[in-house]
Amino acid sequence: LLANALIDSNFNISTKTNKDLLKEDKDIIIETKVKQAYYLNKLYDINSNKLKELKLIDLYHLEINIALILSKMEISGILVDKNELSNLQNDFNKRCHDLETKIKQYANEDININSIKQLGELLFNKLNLRVIKKTKTGYSTDIDVLNELVDDHPIIPLLIEYRSVKKILSTYIEPMFNYILSDNRIHTIYNQCLTQTGRLSSKDPNLQNIATKSEDQRVVKKMFISKPNYSLVSFDYSQIELRILASFSLDPVFIKAFEEGYDIHTDTASKVNGIPYDAVTASQRKAAKAINFGIIYGMSDFGLAKSLGIDRNYAHDFIKKYYETYPNIKSFLDKQVQDVMDTGYSKTILNRIRYINEINSNNHNIRESGKRMALNTPIQGSAADILKIAMINIDKYITSNNLDAKMLLQVHDELIFEVNDKIIDSFNNNIIKIMDEAYQLAVKLEVHCSYGKNWYDL
Secondary structure (H helix, E strand, O other): OHHHHHHOOOOOHHHHHHHHHHHHOOOOOOOHHHHHHHHHHHHHHHHHHHHHHOOOHHHHHHHHHHHHHHHHHHHHOEEEOHHHHHHHHHHHHHHHHHHHHHHHHHHOOOOOOOOHHHHHHHHHHHOOOOOOOEEOOEEOOOHHHHHHOOOOOOHHHHHHHHHHHHHHHHHHHHHHHHHEOOOOEEOOEEEOOOOOOOOOEEEOOOHHHOOOOOHHHHHHHHHEEOOOOEEEEEEEEOOHHHHHHHHHHOOHHHHHHHHOOOOHHHHHHHHHHOOOHHHOOHHHHHHHHHHHHHHHHOOOHHHHHHHHOOOHHHHHHHHHHHHHHOHHHHHHHHHHHHHHHHHOEEEOOOOOEEEOHHHHOOOHHHHHHHHHHHHHHHHHHHHHHHHHHHHHHHHHHHHHOOOOEEEEEEEOOEEEEEEEHHHHHHHHHHHHHHHHOOOOOOOOOOEEEEEEOEHHHO
16 A cells, blocks of 8 residues: 555555456455455555656655554554543633623624524624625625624624634544543554655544644643653654755755754845844744745745735735745746646655646646645655654664653654653753754754643643
């Protein structure tokens, strides 16, 4: 399966391989489990030569090692404080109830807040607010509409908060009770083959999806704790995607900012706006951060304007000045798109291949989506490659030294461990070194470490 996923990034075992192989051997009748083993064996025989041809053998062995590490992580799980989980449930339920009461007071009726139809009638017929968007079934009350109306009536901020609190409660708090096993731990399941960039994904539950943009989202992490005399430790690659972008583009101005230890977003804002580094405002830094990360995903002036709530012409000028400041980044991105148009695929630093047929589509929207994939894949995919190298090296370090520490979670650019407090200082120093040296880029990798008794404190 791993071999097939590496050879064909669009591989789907359920819709492709089983059916194709069954056609070839339709007369073979075997028991289900034996049949599965037979086909997987045959599948590997078919793919082994292809792995060599595409120079994917090293990457295949890396993925095999990662599979073994993930199995240990899944078995270990992460400890949950059930009392804290219950407290979170009670707190968020109370907030939902209080917000619902306030909303109904403004509505002056017993409205079902979760009914799009009733809410649309209230906002646009009874309260006569501006109609922003309509759907086939009536008025739209999605988050974009509510954000547009946020200053028009005091009921709108309450609705936005209610939806946010309700979503956290229904997505990240209430379902967690179902995943706690007899050891009081949650054992998330990792998938190596789901994303086409090589990133790992998590399910049952998805612990990579717990957001940290607001305090309401972050507070959910309080339920995840370490056992007595141990701490949870987080190691996070700092701005790894931007460091990879600097290394791929070899833009001297971008590289210099990292080498001299500047905050890359403040430095970008300074250069693009033509102002001193120390004079950069919070809003200017925010805009620079949006474009620094946004260009990796092919952000347009429309996307930047919408993201920051600014005029589209200003966003257009900002992006233009950005590329004038970092001409090598512009050249790299243009070349990346052209290469994918010519070859049909993109590659990461470890030669992971992603086929992007969308880039040559006759449909404009599909073609633009393909261009965004072409820009993002080598950056995000290479970050995933580097983290996997680090995971393998860390696992070797822990096992060879028989350390009282376990790798528990991988959350994109972050690794979380449960570590005996007696060894925490030496452990932290050594893990930082291992992650720093995982791969040699033109810009040095940087790792942030933090620890505490629960995930929230990290």
